[in-house]
Amino acid sequence: MNNSRIQSAFTNKKAFIGFLTAGDPTYESSFDNIMAMVKAGADLIEIGIPFSDPIAEGPVIQNADVRALANGMTTDKAFELAARVRKETDIPLVFMTYLNPVFKYGYDRFFAKCAEIGVDGLICPDMPFEEKREADEIAKSHGISIISMIAPTSEERIKSIAESAEGFLYIVSSLGVTGVRSEIKTDLASIMESVKKYAHVPAAIGFGISTPEQAEKMSKLADGVIVGSAIVRIIEKYGENSADEIFKYVKSMTDAVHK
């Protein structure tokens, strides 16, 4: 099953995927920032549900999670935020969080709620291929895609991960955690080659991408690029009044990707 709204992000173009943490620093500002990204031409939005212990994140997104939780963001409020965005736009939306908040909410309750309000997928960095089963069937029954990740260390695992991928594939560009990198050294061309051999969904590259030059380069290798920390860094700097800066930045990135 392929999620048609997610597919639309990749139809006849390379996709720019923007991330921010819900509630960073406030509920209202994250709504404004998401709408700024939409206006700037983003093709898919990843909304982070903050977690107390985000083990795959670098300091920038860790701090965003701290700010959001301190300001009272919860799973229920993240759903409210997504629902409010969904009323405004048809842009594909996916949640990005850690498995415990989803597990604790209840898989069925979580995915039913996603379906009800129009969230199309879920990314959980601590749910690898082998542990996906317990949530996968439930997600599918509600029409929600669990997005799988492929890392520079995946090697022979690429085949099984890519073959069963839903929505799109998240290609992790580098070892380590999320965060801006001046240079990406992984041989992504050869990873993309084996991904393309097995996958029936698009593949987007994330981790470390911040400049339009990097984005353009990555968009030539893959079907889309994912940018998180660079956006969150703007929010870190401008706080509740980030929307204009985010619009400007995301516009420069979407221009590069859509070239």
Add this chain to the structure above:
Amino acid sequence: MANGRYGDFGGQYIPETLMNEIHKLEEAYERFSKDPDFIRELDELNRQYAGRPSLLYYADKMTKDLGGAKIYFKREDLNHTGSHKINNVLGQCLLAKKMGKTRIIAETGAGQHGVAAATAAALMGLECEVFMGKEDTIRQALNVYRMELLGAKVNPVTTGTMTLKDAVNEAMRDWTTRVDDTLYVLGSVMGPHPFPMIVRDFQSVISKEAREQILELEGKLPTAVMACVGGGSNAMGMFYNFINDKDVRLIGCEAAGRGVDTGETAATIATGSLGIFHGMKSLFCQNEYGQIAPVYSISAGLDYPGIGPEHAHLHEIGRAEYVPVTDDEAVDAFEYIARTEGIICAIESAHAVAHMMKIAPKMSKDDIIICCLSGRGDKDVAAIARYRGIDLHE
């Protein structure tokens, strides 16, 4: 055991970047744990370096004073580096060497695992970095310097609650940046499979020895064995070879902090619920939205919001009992065993001693309790003094 499950608990909930590495670790452990050379080398390290077997000490004065069961202490505090942690690090560092790794990383709470890891790394010529919550580097400043003396780099962790769980987060993050040359030497029976199994196996030497020792000394098995539980490695070590002895009670003592109904507690079995964190499905202290709760205990080594998956399983099937012990009770026990037996034990171990003091008097003279003294208490002396209002600093 499929995928490292204990009932529904366990698993491998970790980032994709680590999956191949963790599978390599599984394979390496599978191979070397059956390799006669590896077994011989580890046995020699345990005997010649760590000082094993550790004593099973009959506490005559406490037995008479408490007036019930015969009390034995398994003296892991007498091991080299002063705790049971050496059992695990010698095994894991030897495994790291065999796997061709040149660097190890470790998390630490009280500093006992960090010191042990730094020690084994020094001995085996491995580079070592230890992640330790900033809060704990202050509580256990002496251990920080000890690790540095041993040639390790100590990274104070300033994220989250700045304690043990955050040190684990940071060690995992570091591991994802350097999987090639680095083994994460996890200190407890927690984390993704195969760590709970590997650490339990290396710690099971505690109950292997204790079982032989008690049979030789008393000609019968104990009524109960007990140990303190944070992540649960000395307890798993103390329980493991008694699990099939159905009549032996297994008792784990959790850190209740200021009490299980105060919110300032680290008693996971008493107050936690099912969750998925640090690579495993187990019980965790968390809120209704699955955010991991800040936990508190006087003991930095028990100050962890989860518990190893095999403990969660032993609890669920009713094979082991878990009880909360407060700061106050542990400090009283710390002082009592010092005065009565002349043993200054770790504040972690004092949690088990405290509960033993409650149950021993209710038992008969035919009963035997073995309590694991997981570590020695030098590191805690200043903190205990402060707890008693004496302004003593190291």
